[in-house]
Amino acid sequence: xxxxxxSQYDYPKGVVVITGGWSAERHRSLLSAQAVLGAxxxxxxxxxxxxxxxxxxxxxxxxxxxxxxxxxxxxxxxEDGRLQGYLETRGIDYTGxxxxxSAVCMHKLRAKSIVRAAGVLTTPVATAVSHxxxxxxxxxxxxxxxxxxxxxxxxNEGCSVGLRRPRGNDELIAALLDASSTDLMAEAYHRGRxxxxxxxxxxxxxxxxxxxxxxxxxxxRVYTQAAKENSDLCTxxxxxxLTDDVDKAVREQAVAAHRAxxxxxxxxxxxIITPDQRALWLEANTLPGLSHKGNxxxxxxxxxxxxxxxVSHILRGARTDRRAQA
Numbered sequence: 001x002x003x004x005x006x007s008q009y010d011y012p013k014g015v016v017v018i019t020g021g022w023s024a025e026r027h028r029s030l031l032s033a034q035a036v037l038g039a040x041x042x043x044x045x046x047x048x049x050x051x052x053x054x055x056x057x058x059x060x061x062x063x064x065x066x067x068x069x070x071x072x073x074x075x076x077x078x079e080d081g082r083l084q085g086y087l088e089t090r091g092i093d094y095t096g097x098x099x100x101x102s103a104v105c106m107h108k109l110r111a112k113s114i115v116r117a118a119g120v121l122t123t124p125v126a127t128a129v130s131h132x133x134x135x136x137x138x139x140x141x142x143x144x145x146x147x148x149x150x151x152x153x154x155x156n157e158g159c160s161v162g163l164r165r166p167r168g169n170d171e172l173i174a175a176l177l178d179a180s181s182t183d184l185m186a187e188a189y190h191r192g193r194x195x196x197x198x199x200x201x202x203x204x205x206x207x208x209x210x211x212x213x214x215x216x217x218x219x220x221r222v223y224t225q226a227a228k229e230n231s232d233l234c235t236x237x238x239x240x241x242l243t244d245d246v247d248k249a250v251r252e253q254a255v256a257a258h259r260a261x262x263x264x265x266x267x268x269x270x271x272i273i274t275p276d277q278r279a280l281w282l283e284a285n286t287l288p289g290l291s292h293k294g295n296x297x298x299x300x301x302x303x304x305x306x307x308x309x310x311v312s313h314i315l316r317g318a319r320t321d322r323r324a325q326a
Contacts, residue, residue, distance in 0.1 A: 001200065001209050003309040006316065008044040015040060015068050015315065018083065020051035023075025024157060032290035033072035035297075039311040040070070052078055068318055069094040070311075071287055076156060079287045080106040093318040097286040101262040105284045106156045109185055111261060115281055118260035120253045122281045123272070128155065129176065129184035139172045146188045152176070155183040165189060190280060192272040194218070195240055197254040198288070198299045199267050203317045208258060210251040211299035215240035236295075238302045242273070249279040257284055265317030268296055290314075 017040070019033030020026055033049050040047040050062050052073060063069070069092055073079065081103035087094045097105070105111050109126060116122045125146055130138055142150060152175045153163040162182065166172040176184070198211035217235040242250070254269040261267075261284055268288035272280045288296045292307060300310040 001303070001305065003305060003313045005043050005308055006040075006045060006312040008046065011045050011068055011315075013065065013067055014046035014048070015070050016063065016066050017047055017049045017070045017072050018052055018078070019049055019072045020053045020055075021073050021075060021078040022053045023077055023079075024162075025075035026053070028289050028291070029073045029075070029078065032074070032294070035291050035307070036070055036072045036311055039308050040315075043308055043312070052083065063090060063092060066092055068092070068315070070315055070318070071095050072290055074285075074287050074289065076106070080156065095265060095314050095318045097262070097264045097267070101264065102286050105261055105263065105267075105286045108153075108155050108283050111284055112281075115257040115260050115284075118256055120257050120260065120281050121279060123187050123190055126185055126187035129186055135173055135176050139169060139176060142172070142186045143169070146186060149189040150186050151189050152184055152186050155185045190272050190274055192274040192280075193240075195242070195250055195271045195273055195279070196295050196299070197250050197269050197271070198296050199254050199258045199263070199269065200313060201258070201263075201265055201317065203265070203319065208255045210254055211296070211305075212239035212302040213242060213247060213250050214238040214295050214299050214302075216295075236298060238298050243277065246273060246277055246279055253279060253281055257281055266296070266314055 017033050017037055019029045021029055037047055037049060050059060052059070055062060069087060071078065071083070071094055073083070077083065079102060081099040084094060084099045084102050088099060096102070104114065109128060112122050112126060127142065127145060129142070129152070150172070151163065151165055152172070164175045166175045194216045195213050196216070197213045200209045200211065215237045217237070218233060250271050257269050258267050263284065263286055268285040270282040272282060274280060288294065290296060297307055297310060300307070
């Protein structure tokens with residue numbers, strides 16, 4: 001895949017990098033913005049940052065005269081379609097997926113139902129957690145449906161925020177009580193290897209290319225938020241040592257999910273590879289982290305794509321009219 005670096009002549013008005021925000025992924029967003037800003041400045045592109053949280057009151061004015069925004073942000077408010085919708089109304093080009101795809105991918109249950117309908121193999125059973133009944137009754141329903149070994153996580157958070165694997169009924173009830181104000185989902189825990197695949201979309205031809213799969217190994221066998229944020233808790237291998245059949249399966253399913261969900265520009269797809277070598281799709285990330293140590297940068301490097309090339313590719317995708325794709 002040949003990627004030409006962007007320059008100041010491609011963006012004479014400069015670029016605004018929107019980052020921060022108020023979600024639980026704020027720290028990851030700021031790290032992404034720092035790396036992106038450094039790459040843009042290194043390529044001679046004038047770029048400034050706007051923090052969606054601290055600069056919220058000045059957001060409108062800070063975007064006056066701006067025609068291109070690089071989204072280095074994650075989580076609710078920045079990745080769920082709300083920010084994308086605002087930029088659409090302002091007529092400002094932005095990186096990543098559009099309003100609908102962003103909203104759908106952020107809601108894990110809806111995303112899973114869509115990709116399953118498209119023929120992608122997913123974890124077989126997932127259910128929304130009800131807060132309308134007594135917690136012990138809901139806990140009993142979840143165990144009856146999924147079995148005793150389950151994962152509890154927010155429906156609309158990324159980076160494994162709030163993910164828990166309760167051991168026993170008391171821990172399950174505690175997990176439900178701790179997140180009683182959050183929309184939760186439950187699914188059966190599947191023992192296996194954590195694999196992610198990046199998808200890059202050519203902004204002119206629409207061709208989808210996959211990056212080498214990456215494996216995250218953790219001592220606890222669950223790829224938690226703590227493991228993602230602390231390299232001492234996780235070991236990465238890229239390209240992941242997969243059989244030819246499994247490598248082909250995760251790449252094909254990542255592309256199929258990207259298309260089914262209507263993603264644009266780039267995306268990252270997470271899988272569990274079970275002991276019997278089934279690749280089960282877990283979720284999509286429309287604005288994956290872009291720090292130098294992030295999964296997408298690691299996968300790009302394994303494919304021979306420099307960090308500056310990755311940023312250039314993502315930025316060029318901002319110029320596509322998503323409404324014309326609908």
